[in-house]
Amino acid sequence: MIGSKHIELLRRLAKSTKEGKLSWQEDTSKDSFIVAFSxxxxxxxxxxxxxxxxxxITVKIFNSEGELIESVSHTDFAQGTLSIGSSFFFLRELYHDARRKxxxxxxxxxxxxxxxxxxxxEVPF
Incomplete structure (x- = not known):
């Protein structure tokens, strides 16, 4: 289950990504992007x-040794925080912003x- 710290992390990642403050990089697997912290x-x-x-869409947290310590996806969200549907769209937007960067x-x-x-x-669209 997703806790309030998970949601806050995702919100801050989304905001910082939109503001261009994070240096997302292509990860080793296709369709995966990673940002490093200290x-x-x-x-x-x-x-x-x-x-x-x-x-x-899955968000994973790794320690400094590269070991997976947490993994969440849009299906982990409980009603009352973000619904599964709205969490998918939220994470999809974060994914696309990270990819663009x-x-x-x-x-x-x-x-x-x-x-x-x-x-x-004038452009016709």
């Missing part, structure tokens, strides 16, 4: 279930935009 690290991974069941999408977009001619015409 004594611990936190990873977030997205597992798409291609069999038609349910996708899963880790792969450097903002820099890639800036670089591509610099190479394209500027057009003052």
């Amino acid at each position: 004594r611990y690290s936190v990873s977030i991974a997205y597992y798409a279930d291609l069999a038609g069941s349910e996708d899963e 880790a792969v450097g999408i903002d820099g890639a977009l800036d670089s591509i935009l610099e190479e394209l001619p500027s057009d003052d015409d």
Whole structure:
């Protein structure tokens, strides 16, 4: 079960990620990203279930030796804190923000935009 410290950690991770304060990196496994702190690290991974069941997003905490000490997913949330559905969307947004930071999408977009001619015409969408 998810406790109040878990929720506070996730909220702070989301806020700091959105503000660009965390240096997320690609992790060793596909669709997983990690951020290091002084004594611990936190990873977030997205597992798409291609069999038609349910996708899963997992947040893991590792100690300084790289040992897993905690693992939570959106399905661990109890009613009253965040529902399973809303926790999935919350963690999915955190995952996508961490991914954007880790792969450097903002820099890639800036670089591509610099190479394209500027057009003052209104975009149809």
